[in-house]
Amino acid sequence: MKTIKFSCLLSLISLGLLFSCKTVSQWEGQGPIQIIETTDQPITFQTKQKFEAGEGVYFSNELEGARLNGVKRINDTLIQVTILPENQPINPSPWYGFKLWSKESNEFWIQFTYGGIGFHRYFPKFSRDGVNFVNVDSTDFFLPETDERRPELGFLKVRSSPDSLWIAAQDRMGTAHVQQWKEDLLQKEFVSKITIGKSKEGRTLEVLKIGEADDKEMLMVISMQHPPELTGFLAMQAFIEELVKDSPQARKFRRKYNLYVMPQMNPDGVANGHWRHNLGGIDLNRDWVNFNQPETKALSDFMDNKVKETGGKFVFAADFHSTWEDIFYTNNEELEGNFPGLIPKVIKKSSKRIPDYVPNIRPNEGNQRSVTSNSYFFFVHQAESMTFEVGDNTPREIIQMKGQYLAEELMKILNKKKWN
Ligand SMILES: [Zn+2]
Structure with missing residues (x-):
């Protein structure tokens, strides 16, 4: 069994959230394959757009490989992003990718949510040029404790500026x-x-x-x-x-x-x-x-x-x-x-x-x-x-x-x- 440890952060207090941190047990492998229908099923395309998050902060999914379905400001220091799948049923392993910027330099938290369909799987990567991505600092990301084997939320601290900041689930986007x-x-x-x-x-x-x-x-x-x-x-x-x-x-x-x-x-x-x-x-x-x-x-x-x-x-x-x-x-x-x-x-x-x-x-x-x-x-x-x-x-x-x-x-x- 592989485990990933997430350290607790004082910064949690600034979010006003009462989650504690823990060691998360991870999934061990694939179960039996089931034969399923493979004729076309309808999918929902995301609306490609710029999202206004208030206080001069903007998000966008207008780039190849992006996935971002909604942005909502929760409070001064917390913005919720919603990531939804193309259709269901689906393996609950969400890909995400988007860019953000702000009129002035700003520091806030992003709360990843998956519409109750997915679990947070990918450790976030960031890029300042949209091409070269690196892991975010481990102290800037945490998964809250839940009753589930895997958490449905993730929290990421970001520092925005007028220059674009790309955030993605892996370190390459698009084809x-x-x-x-x-x-x-x-x-x-x-x-x-x-x-x-x-x-x-x-x-x-x-x-x-x-x-x-x-x-x-x-x-x-x-x-x-x-x-x-x-x-x-x-x-x-x-x-x-x-x-x-x-x-x-x-x-x-x-x-x-x-x-x-x-x-x-x-x-x-x-x-x-x-x-x-x-x-x-x-x-x-x-x-x-x-x-x-x-x-x-x-x-x-x-x-x-x-x-x-x-x-x-x-x-x-x-x-x-x-x-x-x-x-x-x-x-x-x-x-x-x-x-x-x-x-x-x-x-x-x-x-x-x-x-x-x-x-x-x-x-x-x-x-x-x-x-x-x-x-x-x-x-x-x-x-x-x-x-x-x-x-x-x-x-x-x-x-x-x-x-x-x-x-x-x-x-x-x-x-x-x-x-x-
Ligand atoms: Zn696969």
């Missing part, structure tokens, strides 16, 4: 950083771009191809089915960056294998600041049986066609996510795909290189196909597959190490493998 990373990769001669479809809001759905092989043995990597899950994206990034290096290992790998990567499965969700769903109001990671949504449909068609056209096969697949702590969800080890034992071996070998780290591996106990990407990869393509959940607050250097070591150990094993 631009992903586009930039893809452009950087495309500078390499062995990387190319394949358009596989369009999202509801007209965004291009793209897969990058990495490698110079013949498509007989292929790999698939995806991330950000769930918009706020930046740490999963960062681990995926570190993983891919190892495979595109100019090292003997990586060069050999790219001669032998082609890897396809879709770094941002849900660009509409990210652009609209969604908590979890796409513009069809659906959790994409529940749509890998029915394929009702453009994103899952496009990627599964791409993979199915690839196999048909080339007669090749997918030997490995990974889907990167984020949650409270680092967890590997793997398939039932008694079931055999295209390279039995590959995933446990790669996880164990890469984890051993990190001092004092025992990986949390959760093999699926069932042997039936389910609605997730991991299950589609394994049951439809027999690709050895895993979902890697990365902790929201896992230190960035650890995320980097894990992504890199996974790629290195994977390449070592795959480079040695002789295929018929």
